[in-house]
Amino acid sequence: MGIVIQKFGGTSLSTPQQRERVCQAIQRERHKGNSVVVVVSAMGRADEPYATDTLINLLKRDNLNPSRRELDMLMSCGEVISGVVLTNKLQSHGEQAVFLNGLQAGIKTNSNHGDARIVAIDTRLIKKYLAEDYVVVVAGFQGISEEGEITTLGRGGSDVTAAALGVALGADVIDIYTDVEGIMTADPRIVKNARLLDAVTYNEICQLAREGAKVIHPRAVEIAMESNIPLRVRSTFSDSTGTLVGNYGEFNGESVQIRRDRLITGITQMPDITQIRVDIKGEAGLPLRVFKAMALAEISVDFITVTREVVIFTVLKEVADRAREILENLGLSVVTEPDCAKVAIVGAAITGIPGVMAKVVEALTLNGIEILQSGDSYTNIWCLVKRDQMEQAVKALHDKFDLGNQEGGEF
Amino acid sequence: MGIVIQKFGGTSLSTPQQRERVCQAIQRERHKGNSVVVVVSAMGRADEPYATDTLINLLKRDNLNPSRRELDMLMSCGEVISGVVLTNKLQSHGEQAVFLNGLQAGIKTNSNHGDARIVAIDTRLIKKYLAEDYVVVVAGFQGISEEGEITTLGRGGSDVTAAALGVALGADVIDIYTDVEGIMTADPRIVKNARLLDAVTYNEICQLAREGAKVIHPRAVEIAMESNIPLRVRSTFSDSTGTLVGNYGEFNGESVQIRRDRLITGITQMPDITQIRVDIKGEAGLPLRVFKAMALAEISVDFITVTREVVIFTVLKEVADRAREILENLGLSVVTEPDCAKVAIVGAAITGIPGVMAKVVEALTLNGIEILQSGDSYTNIWCLVKRDQMEQAVKALHDKFDLGNQEGGEF
Numbered sequence: 001m002g003i004v005i006q007k008f009g010g011t012s013l014s015t016p017q018q019r020e021r022v023c024q025a026i027q028r029e030r031h032k033g034n035s036v037v038v039v040v041s042a043m044g045r046a047d048e049p050y051a052t053d054t055l056i057n058l059l060k061r062d063n064l065n066p067s068r069r070e071l072d073m074l075m076s077c078g079e080v081i082s083g084v085v086l087t088n089k090l091q092s093h094g095e096q097a098v099f100l101n102g103l104q105a106g107i108k109t110n111s112n113h114g115d116a117r118i119v120a121i122d123t124r125l126i127k128k129y130l131a132e133d134y135v136v137v138v139a140g141f142q143g144i145s146e147e148g149e150i151t152t153l154g155r156g157g158s159d160v161t162a163a164a165l166g167v168a169l170g171a172d173v174i175d176i177y178t179d180v181e182g183i184m185t186a187d188p189r190i191v192k193n194a195r196l197l198d199a200v201t202y203n204e205i206c207q208l209a210r211e212g213a214k215v216i217h218p219r220a221v222e223i224a225m226e227s228n229i230p231l232r233v234r235s236t237f238s239d240s241t242g243t244l245v246g247n248y249g250e251f252n253g254e255s256v257q258i259r260r261d262r263l264i265t266g267i268t269q270m271p272d273i274t275q276i277r278v279d280i281k282g283e284a285g286l287p288l289r290v291f292k293a294m295a296l297a298e299i300s301v302d303f304i305t306v307t308r309e310v311v312i313f314t315v316l317k318e319v320a321d322r323a324r325e326i327l328e329n330l331g332l333s334v335v336t337e338p339d340c341a342k343v344a345i346v347g348a349a350i351t352g353i354p355g356v357m358a359k360v361v362e363a364l365t366l367n368g369i370e371i372l373q374s375g376d377s378y379t380n381i382w383c384l385v386k387r388d389q390m391e392q393a394v395k396a397l398h399d400k401f402d403l404g405n406q407e408g409g410e411f
Numbered sequence: 412m413g414i415v416i417q418k419f420g421g422t423s424l425s426t427p428q429q430r431e432r433v434c435q436a437i438q439r440e441r442h443k444g445n446s447v448v449v450v451v452s453a454m455g456r457a458d459e460p461y462a463t464d465t466l467i468n469l470l471k472r473d474n475l476n477p478s479r480r481e482l483d484m485l486m487s488c489g490e491v492i493s494g495v496v497l498t499n500k501l502q503s504h505g506e507q508a509v510f511l512n513g514l515q516a517g518i519k520t521n522s523n524h525g526d527a528r529i530v531a532i533d534t535r536l537i538k539k540y541l542a543e544d545y546v547v548v549v550a551g552f553q554g555i556s557e558e559g560e561i562t563t564l565g566r567g568g569s570d571v572t573a574a575a576l577g578v579a580l581g582a583d584v585i586d587i588y589t590d591v592e593g594i595m596t597a598d599p600r601i602v603k604n605a606r607l608l609d610a611v612t613y614n615e616i617c618q619l620a621r622e623g624a625k626v627i628h629p630r631a632v633e634i635a636m637e638s639n640i641p642l643r644v645r646s647t648f649s650d651s652t653g654t655l656v657g658n659y660g661e662f663n664g665e666s667v668q669i670r671r672d673r674l675i676t677g678i679t680q681m682p683d684i685t686q687i688r689v690d691i692k693g694e695a696g697l698p699l700r701v702f703k704a705m706a707l708a709e710i711s712v713d714f715i716t717v718t719r720e721v722v723i724f725t726v727l728k729e730v731a732d733r734a735r736e737i738l739e740n741l742g743l744s745v746v747t748e749p750d751c752a753k754v755a756i757v758g759a760a761i762t763g764i765p766g767v768m769a770k771v772v773e774a775l776t777l778n779g780i781e782i783l784q785s786g787d788s789y790t791n792i793w794c795l796v797k798r799d800q801m802e803q804a805v806k807a808l809h810d811k812f813d814l815g816n817q818e819g820g821e822f
Contacts, residue, residue: 016473049460049461050460058492058496059495059496062427062430062499062503063499063500063502063503066499066502067498069509069510070495070499070502071499073491073494073495073510073512074491074492074495074496076491077492080484080485080487080488081466081469081485081488083484084470084481084484084485085469085470085473085485087478087481088473088474088478088482089473091477091481092473092474098481099481099484101484101561103514104559148515150512
């Protein structure tokens, strides 16, 4: 019997009923004879009192630029609260359980507050408790820097904690529990016949996550992949084993074959994007000035197209006004296209397959959806569309490639 | 210039407006040239999300007997949240401020979770920040055990943190900020002409606190007293310096004389008490069995009267039913008197002053208030009355001794 990491997100921990399901999931692994390390996120959705966003807003009422050191100390409370609450629930069921905060769990990070990287894990205390047959509940998302300061890992950080603990402890599997059934061919709230994928490769899930599927943090996948430890994305609220994430081949005797020949994994969407066009009037130095200005302001830019006449890129909606202002202060002529969304078809080796791009364009234009910008990489083809046509675009692409019926899509 | 400790309670930290007043109080000390160490309690009253009681109730929904180790980890979040929120507010005013949790502040305790004692304070990090001219905000109520576990100090623990830091840092004064003006001759919500006391001795305030005046934790006073560091109990929301607590004599050049000849300090009340009478029918061994049974059940008993016929004592309302059940299970005949309250007159050396007890009895009986039980010690005289006559009893005693007009009361 081995070690299983079980990571539970905030939406699985909000109510006593949900925590009851979490306890059952933990006890199910215990009854198989496995040692269990549980990683928790902060409780609840953004509007609940112990959610990370609510804690941040506590500070923003007084100060729009809170210090990153103190912000991390505050945010770390979210996972401490949910971890204690879950540990308490386990104890009420007679389980021998102990809660460890980031410091106690030995999660050592660099000192980049708000977006720290795990640099090492001192697993001694966890191993001591596992040897004494405890369920060890660990606060996700947080660690401790060399200077003894509390740090947090940034969005999705609890997934990273789970993956890093899986590697450090040589776990058999890292289970990422969430409120969806697993990885689907598209968001089931948009596409009714979206299909659950039994298994995907590390690369496929990374692509999906990067393109907007919010099931797991890509850095967590990379960490697990490097040590070839399988992940499962599964639902806290069902008995299904969800989607296995691993390399091609078998998993742990359970013989799930990950298909090597699948071309399209699924369709993703990403709303709340603003497109920015800067007229460069043939001045060769301007694109560099544009991107330097954005970098200086710590604004992430994406979907970059540079021609001799124009620089086009996208930014997240919430920083769009600031980006525009900065560029106008440089004396540039700027046009913004607010309320855009990105839709993408993601697949292991999609580019260069004859006819795929044609099908994408056909699906969208036949449905009256304007393509504002598009591009591709080795593993995806994406299109920028207006936000109010996003759902329609996802459905059109899912239908066109027949993903609801056919593994790997139809060509 | 020296070091000033400023402790702010939860009711001073709940809203941005209140925190604004707190910042002003801190900046006032800074402008005098003092180094400031701020100690905070958890934010808000019992029904707010980050208050200690709310955090405890999170666990009790799942488990009526949460583990004391995990409970401490949870409760410690309350002071971290309020400390970060206040530090952030200070930073928004351009103050150089830093927040330290119990571990970082070097608050070392024994490992008695939920009611730990401070055993030492490693002040190095605090001193380093003070030397760099920071306002140092410290989480009250929490520490770290030798085993590296997070502990809490029990009710009123932030006062204890403030006092212990005052001693460890050799502070000039320990300011306990609260939502009342200072120490009054009686609760001003009950007695309209209750008077603010300029100065009281350590012993007087300890007595008042033990008898129900909720201004400061008695243990905090004892700690300050041992090192003869003055305390001030004062309001966050006024500029008054409140009540100075110290030994007889002068304070720090500000020449406040603490009166040596005051006989009565004030009147206190304590509601929510149940009186229990056990018939012992002349069986000599019964009183011991009664008190052993209460001790075993960890029920605090008070106001004990033992005669050959009866054992009388009081317990807090919330444990009265359990106490009664335990005694009845021993086959004893039990009569309870619920809804009682204790009122007391507190003074440095009250007992033995001729006529005081007579005046107490006269004041109550003339107002139709039944004395259910009474007693005295070297520093107080107390009476048990029905809860619905408590306010009337406090007023009658305050009037009888003319405390609203006359320092030390009239005899």
